[in-house]
Amino acid sequence: MIAMNRNRREAVRHVGLRRIGVSCLALGAALVPAAALAQTAPASQDPEATEIDEVIVTGIRGSLRSAQSIKENADQIVDSITATDIGALPDRSVTEAVQRIPGVTIDRLQAREDPDRFSAEGSGVQVRGMTQVRQELNGRDTLGALDGRALGFEDVPAELMAGVDVYKNPSAELIEGGLGGTVNLRTRMPFESSGRLIAGSLSANYSDHAEQWKPQGSILFSDRFDTGSGEFGILANLAYSELASRSDGIQVSPYRARRLGDDALCAGLQNPNGDPYACGQDWIDQSYLGLTADQTLYVPEGVSWRRLDSERERLGGALALQWRPNDQTEVFLQYLRSDFDTRWDNYEAIPQVDANNNFVIPAAGTQFTFDDDGYFQSGSLRQISYWRGSQPVAGELGTQYRMATRHQEREESSNDLSLGVRYYPSDRLAVSADLQYIKSASAGWDFTIFSSAYVPEVTIDLSGGRPAAGLGPDTFTSDPANYFWHAAMDHIDDNEAEQIAGRVDVAWEFDHPVLNSIRFGGRFTDREVTNNYTQYNWQALSAPWNEPFLWMDTVLPEYAMLYSFDNFFRGDVQAPTVVMPDIELARGFLRSSDIIENIGGNARWSPRGFDAGSLSTQTEKTLAGYAVARFGWENVPVPVEGNIGLRVVRTENTARGSGFLPDLTSYPDLPADDRAFGTGAAFDVSGEQSYTDVLPSLNLKFQLTDSLIARFAASKAIARPSFNQMFPFVDLTASVNPQGTVVEGWGGAARGNPELKPMRADQFDVALEWYPSPTHSLYFTAFRKNVEDFFTTGVHTRTFEGRDFLVSGPTNGEEGTIQGFEIGYQQFYDFLPGWLGGLGLQANFTYIDSEGSTSQQYISEWDAAEVIDGLPLEGLSEKAFNIIGLYQRGPIQARLAYNWRGKYLLTNRDVSDVRLPMWQDDYGQLDGSVIVELRDGVSLAFEGNNLANSENRQLMGANTLKTRSWWVYDRRFAVTLRASF
Structure with missing residues (x-):
């Protein structure tokens, strides 16, 4: 043609x-x-x-x-x-x-x-x-x-x-x-140009x-x-x-549904032993959240930075x-x-809360607030753990937070x-x-x-959209003596x-x-x-289930780093000052992993x-x-x-x-x-x-x-x-x-x-x-x-x-x-x-x-x-x-x-x-x-x-x-x- x-x-x-x-x-x-x-x-x-x-x-x-x-x-x-x-x-x-x-x-x-x-x-x-x-x-x-x-x-x-x-x-x-x-994607060829x-x-x-x-x-x-x-x-x-x-x-963190009837050990919410932790989630949810049988509330485990x-x-x-x-x-x-x-x-x-063994509840003398759909809006958090090591813990801990450098x-x-x-x-x-x-x-x-610490004060307010949250007090979160070496991966x-x-x-x-x-x-x-x-080879160094804790002020204290998230969100969001493993330890993995491998205690990690x-x-x-x-x-x-x-x-x-x-x-x-x-x-x-x-x-x-x-x-x-x-x-x-x-x-x-x-x-x-x-x-x-x-x-x-x-x-x-x-x-x-x-x-x-x-x-x-x-x-x-x-x-x-x-x-x-x-x-x-x-x-x-x-x-x-x-x-x-x- x-x-x-x-x-x-x-x-x-x-x-x-x-x-x-x-x-x-x-x-x-x-x-x-x-x-x-x-x-x-x-x-x-x-x-x-x-x-x-x-x-x-x-x-x-x-x-x-x-x-x-x-x-x-x-x-x-x-x-x-x-x-x-x-x-x-x-x-x-x-x-x-x-x-x-x-x-x-x-x-x-x-x-x-x-x-x-x-x-x-x-x-x-x-x-x-x-x-x-x-x-x-x-x-x-x-x-x-x-x-x-x-x-x-x-x-x-x-x-x-x-x-x-x-x-x-x-x-x-x-x-x-x-x-x-x-x-x-097209690159150029020399014949596309008429000359040099x-x-x-x-x-x-x-x-x-x-x-x-x-x-x-x-x-x-x-x-x-x-x-x-x-x-x-x-x-x-x-x-x-x-x-x-x-x-x-x-x-x-993900919202965890809190409702009664989940814990078979607490049928009828009876607590005959007088142990507030042996009864489990139902007793805790009724006692600390005021839940009734026809309610469902949704509570996050915390806020992360x-x-x-x-x-x-x-x-x-x-x-x-x-x-x-x-x-x-x-x-x-x-x-x-x-x-x-x-x-x-x-x-x-990041909050480190095991949903099977730990429950987040209001801090003493406070209450959580919820929206009309039952989702958490604001409050001060604390964490109950009834399992630590080989024994139940009959007491209340701060909320465990995991600090990580990667x-x-x-x-x-x-x-x-x-x-x-x-x-x-x-x-x-x-x-x-x-x-x-x-x-x-x-x-x-x-x-x-x-690294990890049980932080005594965790406050969260989600009512304004972007979270307003804090960890404290500062004297606690800035002290290596309150942190233990947790894990490596x-x-x-x-x-x-x-x-x-x-x-x-x-x-x-x-x-x-x-x-x-x-x-x-x-x-x-x-x-x-x-x-x-x-x-990904995650193994514990020390944790609630494999004590003793390897406290950072006594074990490798030279690798404890104070980190403040400076200029976070260009200064628009408050961030805590915490103790983390030194970033140089993470950067030096290929040449110095033996430092972590030989940290002592019951540490299980070794490089794979x-x-x-x-x-x-x-x-x-x-x-x-x-x-x-x-x-x-x-x-x-x-x-x-x-x-x-x-x-x-x-x-x-x-x-x-x-x-x-x-x-x-x-x-x-x-x-x-x-x-x-x-x-x-x-x-x-x-x-x-x-x-x-x-x-x-x-x-x-x-x-x-x-x-x-x-x-x-x-x-x-x-x-x-x-x-x-x-x-x-x-x-x-x-x-x-x-x-x-x-x-x-x-x-x-x-x-x-x-x-x-x-x-x-x-x-x-x-x-x-x-x-x-x-x-x-x-x-x-x-x-x-x-x-x-x-x-x-x-x-x-x-x-x-x-x-x-x-x-x-x-x-x-x-x-x-x-x-x-x-x-x-x-x-x-x-x-x-x-x-x-x-x-x-x-x-x-x-x-x-x-x-x-x-x-x-x-x-x-x-x-x-x-x-x-x-x-x-x-x-x-x-x-x-x-x-x-x-x-x-x-x-x-x-x-x-x-x-x-x-x-x-x-x-x-x-x-x-x-x-x-x-x-x-x-x-x-x-x-x-x-x-x-x-x-x-x-x-x-x-x-x-x-x-x-x-x-x-x-x-x-x-x-x-x-x-x-x-x-x-x-x-x-x-x-x-x-x-x-």
Whole structure:
């Protein structure tokens, strides 16, 4: 239908280098504007006769123009962010940049299942509420050793990026694996520039809560030149940055339900022995809380104070070589290296209350106050313990508080080498092939030391929202003589992953009134992940059940540290002064753990090293083939073009690890076969599975007018579980009757499940898009995903050694639907007079609704055990929006961006002491930048993040949600000098 002229061949070349199988209309628009526009000339025109001048636009306008061109010209649903200026992605990190795209949201935590530690920059990415997002680098795999699937977006320097594309309903030529969507990070290539290019930037970053300056810089060199053997291009790019951050949090412990009738020992509330503690909870609740039989009151165990000081260091480099020996052949090599190192110190003061043996009651002469629903509002707490060591305690103690210092270090690296060739035997035929090798490593260690004290005064007032609380008196909490060494906990891991992948693609164009082209190809991957991972090794040093106490004023007094949480919440929240283990002891774990190991008394802790039980190996092999036909009709009332395709992929997984059998050695009266089985010994855990998926796709694009486009897309997609979710480790248990004669049930906890099936979805999109000018657009997209086999954490049956065990861990949930819509708008108001003509606006809104039981979790409550069904999908906010004010006029550019997302489920079970579903409350953040062009190619930028000092809140619970945490963290500022020539 249309001959592959030189412009089109140029576009195909760029597409081949960027991502084989991605529409040349989509990416050619960003890389070769003139060629892209020529390809999309109205059907009534002859592209050979159409002359279009290339218009070069830089700055904010250039980035918006390029991103809009990609979206408009793509034959599938895609949104983009581009950096037309070298090293000038709109945000300081890739993660924070992609949150501006409609339907994309991010977390601000190091891990959602452990929501007590914030990330210095945005972390996890969700697309349309789903965390199953495929991450690509230049259209190929990325690989992270920690979970075996992908690097974190925060691992990749933003300065290396030319742009980011988010594909939401892909065609069959795109690599499978992104159920929410596919995010492709694009780096630059030398042939994209007309000649030599040198660019660099230098930044100073300031975090106002951490009160530290950190450096950041990048440099790029690119050139292309003719040789006797064709044209050659080289590009080298290096980026380095450091960042310090501080986060402060105050938390309310889980509310424990207090009701009568729970304690069988106190039926009728009789206390014949005169011992106020032997009777148990019912007698205490009636005596101290005034409970009656028809009441339920909810009392927290206390309030916690937390501080996290973190630093990260990121180094990234890219090398790209291109060689065009003749007009038919092109060869390229790309190498990318990423290093990401983090270190953090954590300081905590947390109530240590064992719900089985301790009860919090009002201090003498005081009463608690409650709201109308029976939830605690204010009061002075004390703690009753009727068990300590080997004897009941007939007396009242202060409330036990656990002080902790914790240090973690992690080093991550990734090496990505790709070699490819593109061959054009004719104007209508293009053949490409590439081979990729990736190796990634991640190693970390984590050490925590705890001290404890029975604090006599604990006051809490929750009536004003954020807790007003205190520990005292100060003379007590500041005295090491009142603290004992409590416990230590260590963890180490060392992980490696490597993959080789190859692909071949063929594109063949036709001169046909309907069929434009066909594309077909194949791809294979071979991936292996090795994890050395110890479980978190918590052991007591001294505690109420293993006295004598190791008092800190007499045992290692030189490691007792007075800590005051200075400038807590920037001075807005009162925090206590307490005695903690010296942070240097935690930081020195690798060289001085013997100090704690030999502390004396009945201390049980010793560091845990790698052994057979900590090693696992997983492999994955895939083989895929696809075919896509592109078609179009011109001479119809509404011109239409599109593609229809099919992708078939075979996946084979193996997993080898270990677990521990139940320990029944202390039950001599059990049946002989149960005793012979329950040795507590390690055993091999393995699994393997294979499956084949057939993934059809259809994309239609209707050119309603010159500026109005309608789209329809339908496809089937899969998302494989992460390697962490398939981690082959299980700790098996058995419940025995009180007589010790019968095993009543087999249970256990698994870190992963090698039998986990992939998630699959049928997905549909309809869209209407209006493009009245190159930087003005308005669009609406509605979508629906019918998903089956959700990944969740719950109780399921697994068979080991011929016995069925009820195991908690990763499993597949039921069916569900995710549906919603996105609205987006952008425009520069050039029609306004004078300087006002530089104003512009970007805005988008996303609404997502889910139906069906997507999460199930066995919750170990403080006072009961229950199964909670029907929690929403983790990471899914019902509403999210961006409003971005823009300005570009003369030498000045400015941007003020507000990003907001609604409440969402972080995890259906927190891994800390909460053990409840945890939610992120509504959160919005204001960021901004001003760029002044000093001369051609030289600019000075002033940037700020979290300008409004937003407070971050987390909620806990399943049906009734109560605020768990309040957090504040840094406002970040940067001054950047950028130059290119």
